[in-house]
Amino acid sequence: MTKRDVLRTLAEARPHRLDPSRVPPLPDLPALQALARPRARRPRGLALGAATAAVAAAGVALAVLTTGGENPTQPVPPPPVAGSSAAPIGNLLLLAAERALAEPPATGRYWRTQTETGETRHLAAYDVTIRMAMDDWRAAAGGGVSVGRYLGADPVDEAAWRAAGAPTSWRDGDVTIEKAPGGQFTRALPANAGFMLxxxxxxxxxxxxxxxxxxxxxGELVRRYGEKSLFDAAEQLVLDLPAPPAVRAAAFRVLAGIDGVAVAGPATDRSGRTGTAVVYRRQGDAGWSETRLIIDPQTGRALAEESWHEGKMLGYTLVVSAGWTDENPPAK
Structure with a gap:
């Protein structure tokens, strides 16, 4: 695979739906190697198959390859979720809806999203989180510019990492994942690249x-995408898509009415921002998984999405900023 192929794969990737039951395996290990090595001139995001291909306007897709605990055959029972009654969830999401509705409609030449996305995978004898930053400029009619930067990889358990000799890189099959951050690239997005819902x-x-x-x-979301995808669709509308304020407000109200959605209480995202976590739990053959949406109820904005499985965080997306702009994107 050439560097051009690698970057095209990145441009078609999207950091959503990290639940282990729905994420395909990485098909392209050489492409991952291009991301992992900081000496590469244009590092890239983790390549996914066509099942998760989408726009880079929301960041880079990070596949979840492992969920393991020390004994993955023993299921971990889900802990109770605080605030699971209808009133707290309704109060929070309806407040967010009112804040969203109060925003004036915005226009611009580009929908710009700045995101950080991370994936946790089991390497050696401990977990490592691999991080990527994206700054994407998506023209309303299609096309735009994508700027990506590899942020490096960090051990989740520092004591286990030090006990293993504090390595600065890890092998994953034929791939080397470097701990140190890499460089940056800028590329044009294809004219036919739009958004994904x-x-x-x-x-x-x-x-x-x-x-x-x-x-x-x-009703429209169920008609288009099915009942099983209702949470995903409504969540994406409030997370990082260019939905108008009135549509985002309606999406918050949809989320408030979905069975299984509950308030988990105050939460802090990976960048230190505080908000309130709304969780949606699913039970599957591989155990229970959970999507956490961290919301700032004062602004009606979603700050982050996290994917958990059996009590372990698999991946996250931080939405640093998202909005229309008339500024000029970086040169291609």
């Missing part, structure tokens, strides 16, 4: 045309 392409106009009443929006 629940795994399907949409345009900014499609998003603007979604219903602004919660019941109607829920």
């Amino acid at each position: 629940a795994g399907r392409p949409v345009t900014a106009a499609d998003l603007a045309g979604l219903p602004t009443e919660a019941g109607a929006l829920r």
Whole structure:
């Protein structure tokens, strides 16, 4: 695979849906190696197959390859979720809806998202978190510019890492993952690259045309994507897609009405920002998994998404900023 192929794969990747039951394996180990080595001139995100291909406007997709504990055959029972009654979840999400609705509609030439995405995988005898930063400029009609930077990899258990000799790189099959950060690249996005909602392409106009009443929006999302994808679709609308304020407000209200969604209480994202975590738990053949959406109720903005399995964080997406702008993107 050439560097051009690697970057094209990155441009089509999206950091969503990290639940282990739905993430395909990495098909492209040489592409991962290009990311992992900081001496490479243009590091890239972890390559995923077509099942998770989407726009880079939301960041780089990070596949989850491992969930293991010391004994993965023994399921970990899910802990109780605080605030699981209807009133707290409704109060939080309805407040976020009101904050979103109060925002004036915005326009611009580019939908710009600045994100950090991380993946945790089991390397050697301990877990390592691999991180990537993206600054994406997506034109409303398609195309744009993507800027990516490899942020390095860090052991989750520092004591275990030091006991192993504090290595500065790890082998994963034929791939070397470096601890040190890498360089930066800038590339043009294809003109036909749009946005993705629940795994399907949409345009900014499609998003603007979604219903602004919660019941109607829920019905439309179920019709398009199915009941099982309702949470995913509504969450993406409030996380980092260019949905107008009224649509985002309706999406918050949809989330408030989904069975299994609960408030987990105050939370801090990986960058130190504080908010309130809303969780959605699923039980599958591989055990229970959980998506956590950290919301700032004062602004009605989603700060981060985290994916957990059996009590262990597998991946995260930090939304540093997302909005329309008339500024010029970096030169390609």
